[in-house]
Amino acid sequence: MNFFLAILISLFSFACARPDYISQAEWDQQNKPANTDVCQWKLVNLDACAHVQWLRPPTSSEPAELMIELAGTIPEDTTLSALLWMPSMGHGSAPVQVERLSASQYRITKIYFIMPGDWEVRISIKNPNQVLDQLTIPLMVP
Numbered sequence: 089m090n091f092f093l094a095i096l097i098s099l100f101s102f103a104c105a106r107p108d109y110i111s112q113a114e115w116d117q118q119n120k121p122a123n124t125d126v127c128q129w130k131l132v133n134l135d136a137c138a139h140v141q142w143l144r145p146p147t148s149s150e151p152a153e154l155m156i157e158l159a160g161t162i163p164e165d166t167t168l169s170a171l172l173w174m175p176s177m178g179h180g181s182a183p184v185q186v187e188r189l190s191a192s193q194y195r196i197t198k199i200y201f202i203m204p205g206d207w208e209v210r211i212s213i214k215n216p217n218q219v220l221d222q223l224t225i226p227l228m229v230p
């Protein structure tokens with residue numbers, strides 16, 4: 089009986105420990121408190137921040153508009169693409185329109201959330217050869 093108790097206690101104490109498959113740096117990154125004043129969305133690969141502002145709010149009846157500004161060292165040949173996705177139902181929507189104002193500024197229009205519920209705006213930041221970074225913005229559409 090004591091043997092089983094000892095196993096049980098050791099299981100509980102392991103459960104509280106940091107998992108072995110995550111490095112200390114990754115653990116620190118994941119558990120860092122978000123400072124929305126400084127960096128709204130951290131782009132880890134680019135070492136940059138994305139600031140997201142709704143110019144027209146997300147609804148299921150009107151097209152929404154989104155402004156994305158990248159802060160950091162953004163290469164001049166950077167472009168951005170965006171995709172709408174409803175994860176709970178596994179479908180997307182019509183293609184959005186991305187207007188590139190500069191390497192670090194993009195206005196996204198024709199955002200049609202075709203039904204209320206949970207949606208994602210999936211952003212890919214690219215150069216001509218590859219995807220540099222990705223960002224998923226989850227939101228509830230009324």
Ligand SMILES: [Cu+2]
Pocket residue numbers: 174177179203205
């Ligand atoms: Cu749906």
